[in-house]
Amino acid sequence: MAPSMALNHRLIISTSNHRGTNSFVGGRIPLKPHRAYPLRCARETRLRVSASAAPPKRVAxxxxxxxxxxxxxxxxxxxxGAGAENIQVFEQYGSLKPTLGAGFNINGGAAxxxxxxxxKELKEIGNPMQRVLAxxxxGDPLFDVNIPKILPDSLKFNGDPVAYTVMRSDLQAVLESKLPEGMVRTSAQVIDVFETGMGVRLRLADGSTSDEFDLVVGCDGIRSLIRAAVTNSTAPVAAPVYSGIRILFAVAPLGTYPKADPGEVHQWFGDGxxxxxxxxxxxxxGRDMLALCVADGSKVAENEAWAEGSGREQCTAMLQAAAMPEELVDLVxxxxxxxxxxxxxxxxxxxxxxxxxxxxxxxxxxxMPPFMGQGANQAIQDAYCLAEKLGQVGxxxxxxxxxxxxxxxxxxVPTAAIMQISRLNGWIETQGGIGATLRDLLFKVLGVLGIPAQIFLQNAVPRV
Structure with a gap:
């Protein structure tokens, strides 16, 4: 399609500092397209708006x-700079929340x-992953993966492995420190997005309206305001379905959980x-982490905001019911x-x-279901890929x-595949009764064949 030079492009990105962002009343996102220029499907937009042969100039x-x-x-x-002249980050909270969530592994995202x-910064904040022991x-061993030994060149930088565990807050702080002062605006919650004819504007919770932009990029979590607008323009999306799996995360002082090497990751499998x-x-x-995944048919809330709970006694009881090692109980x-x-x-x-x-x-x-540990890794790859493609406009x-x-x-394609693999993995890992016996036998055989290492690499290698 021949591009028109008549329109300069600007860009908005909508994201969040946790998986669920813009709050809403009554469970409905208040997305109301501007009455003069309603958000429309892709085909209609192409008919009305000329494409630009230049990368975006203004980014929010x-x-x-x-x-x-x-x-x-x-x-x-x-x-x-991909042609961007003005980049602003709108953050709905008063600051980047330091205790939000927990830690996670970062491999393809680290690359x-x-x-x-x-x-250099990743080496300062990251705990190098050395081993995954299941x-x-x-105490019966199922598989043992030596992480540095299996990493290909795509997961190395200057010859060094780039597979770490990091605290989410540390990674956010590093990323923010690399952005110019004043680029991050706090207490700026987006509640609406609407077209203006020549572009798009955001409406904020304080009643103000943003400058005009040409593209909104939504990375605002599982309750995405921008996704609601995209799906309103294309096709309805089915409501999320409870998996039957509940996860309790515990965050404790570093050194609480004993292990031979700080870079070891331990997996324990019990009944259900x-x-x-x-x-x-x-x-x-740094912090010691526990993620306890249990089969639970009570339809537990998604807790997309990662609100802290008071489930210490419940988590302890679940560990003991599954006969988990005492050191995990101590961690909780x-x-x-x-x-x-x-x-x-x-x-x-x-x-x-x-x-x-x-x-x-x-x-x-x-x-992403969390069972492959790829949510942050894939989001970071998305971000890099989209920025690179936009920089190549023209x-x-x-x-x-x-x-x-x-x-x-x-x-x-790669993200859809990881989503499906993660679902299967979560189902297998939380089997009970005879299913747990078969699971353990399966994992032991797969360990002998080296399959866990192959699965790790299949998901970790970046695809951008």
Missing amino acids: VVGGGPAGLTFALALSKLNN ILCKLGLD RTVT AYALAYSGGKGER GASERIFDIGVHYHNTLPRWTNGSKLVLLGDSAHA GEYESMEEAIVAYEKVRQ
């Missing part, structure tokens, strides 16, 4: 999560961040339950905070864009719309 990022901050950093670095010049609750114990990050801000007893999460499965979306003005990345596009791609389609083609 709504939220301070790893995905949005990575996108802002990538867009400012790639292709000499991307190293490309953006954060290799056992039954009786699976526990993961590891150290997230290092130093004063020493925990500083507990999070109670009901895992819900979200359907994949056929499109991540309405065609020209709205596009999604991270959990807003593909809410060169590799004739228009921003074409660049967005190219981004979808690169990222949709």
